[in-house]
Amino acid sequence: MALGDLERSVMDLLWDHPGPHTANEVRDTLAGDLAVTTVLTVLSRLEKKGLVQRDGGRRPHRYGAVSSREDHTVGLLNEVLGSVPDRQAVLARFLGGIGPDEAAAVRRLLGD
Amino acid sequence: MALGDLERSVMDLLWDHPGPHTANEVRDTLAGDLAVTTVLTVLSRLEKKGLVQRDGGRRPHRYGAVSSREDHTVGLLNEVLGSVPDRQAVLARFLGGIGPDEAAAVRRLLGD
DNA sequence: CTTCTTTTCTACGTGCTGTAGAATATGTCC
DNA sequence: GGACATATTCTACAGCACGTAGAAAAGAAG
Incomplete structure (x- = not known):
C-alpha cells in the first residue's frame, strides 16, 4: 500500500513524536495550514491501511503508529x-x- | 515511480524474454486479449518513466528494458x-x- | 437545553492507470 | 506513384487513490 505525500508526512510525525496524538495535535504539528477534517480523513485512511491505530475510548480520539x-x-x-x-x-x-x-x-x- | 499491474506485466515480460520486441510480440505474449494500441500506450509510458528504451529505427519499433x-x-x-x-x-x-x-x-x- | 468540540459523511479536483478507437504516418506491392 | 496493409500517435474515458475540506451528526460541558 503506497502512501501519498500527506499520508507520509503524518506517519513521519507519528514516528518522530511517539505517543498517541489527537487530530488537533497532528494538525498543529504538521507544516501548512490544513483543516482538522483533512487530518482526520488522512488518519482514518491510514487506519484502514493498518498503519495507524486509534484509541477511541474518550474524546478526542488518540492516534498512533501501529508499528515502528x-x-x-x-x-x-x-x-x-x-x-x-x-x-x-x-x-x-x-x-x-x-x-x-x-x-x-x-x-x-x-x-x- | 510506481508501476501499475499492466505496466508490471509488460516489464516482467521484457525481463523474462530478453531482446527487443515489437508491440505485437508483446501483445501476443501477454495474457489476456489486449488491443495493440493499449500495449503501445503502456510501452510509451514505460519509456517516459525511463524503464523501457525503444529502437525506432525501422518499423515496427522494438522495445526492451533499460536495466535488468x-x-x-x-x-x-x-x-x-x-x-x-x-x-x-x-x-x-x-x-x-x-x-x-x-x-x-x-x-x-x-x-x- | 444550548453551545462548543470532535468525528463522520459526502464531495470535488487532480493525477495515474487500463483500455482502446480515430487519425495519422509509414511501408509494400503492383 | 497509388492503393492497401501495418504501425504509431492522439485523444478520450472510466476507475481509483489522494489532498482537501464543508455539512451534518454525535458527543461533551455548562
Missing part, C-alpha cells in the same frame, strides 16, 4: 523483494553496491 | 531506504528477519 518506522520499512523491503523471482540475485546486486563501511556494518549485524 | 530486473529492484530498495532517516536501523531489522541460510548467503556475497 523501521518495521514498516522492512515490510516495504520485503514487499519489493517479493515481487521478484530471484531474491538472492537482487540481494547480491544490492550488497555489491553498498559502501565498505556499510558492508562492515552488515557483517557486524550478522554476528560476524 | 535486479538493477531496477535494487533501485527500488534504495528508494525505500532513502525515505528513512536511519538506514542502518532498517538494515538491522531486515537482517534480523532473514533465515539462517539467507544470512549465510549474504555473508558469502560480502566476500566472507
Whole structure:
C-alpha cells in the first residue's frame, strides 16, 4: 500500500513524536495550514491501511503508529523483494553496491 | 515511480524474454486479449518513466528494458531506504528477519 | 437545553492507470 | 506513384487513490 505525500508526512510525525496524538495535535504539528477534517480523513485512511491505530475510548480520539518506522520499512523491503523471482540475485546486486563501511556494518549485524 | 499491474506485466515480460520486441510480440505474449494500441500506450509510458528504451529505427519499433530486473529492484530498495532517516536501523531489522541460510548467503556475497 | 468540540459523511479536483478507437504516418506491392 | 496493409500517435474515458475540506451528526460541558 503506497502512501501519498500527506499520508507520509503524518506517519513521519507519528514516528518522530511517539505517543498517541489527537487530530488537533497532528494538525498543529504538521507544516501548512490544513483543516482538522483533512487530518482526520488522512488518519482514518491510514487506519484502514493498518498503519495507524486509534484509541477511541474518550474524546478526542488518540492516534498512533501501529508499528515502528523501521518495521514498516522492512515490510516495504520485503514487499519489493517479493515481487521478484530471484531474491538472492537482487540481494547480491544490492550488497555489491553498498559502501565498505556499510558492508562492515552488515557483517557486524550478522554476528560476524 | 510506481508501476501499475499492466505496466508490471509488460516489464516482467521484457525481463523474462530478453531482446527487443515489437508491440505485437508483446501483445501476443501477454495474457489476456489486449488491443495493440493499449500495449503501445503502456510501452510509451514505460519509456517516459525511463524503464523501457525503444529502437525506432525501422518499423515496427522494438522495445526492451533499460536495466535488468535486479538493477531496477535494487533501485527500488534504495528508494525505500532513502525515505528513512536511519538506514542502518532498517538494515538491522531486515537482517534480523532473514533465515539462517539467507544470512549465510549474504555473508558469502560480502566476500566472507 | 444550548453551545462548543470532535468525528463522520459526502464531495470535488487532480493525477495515474487500463483500455482502446480515430487519425495519422509509414511501408509494400503492383 | 497509388492503393492497401501495418504501425504509431492522439485523444478520450472510466476507475481509483489522494489532498482537501464543508455539512451534518454525535458527543461533551455548562
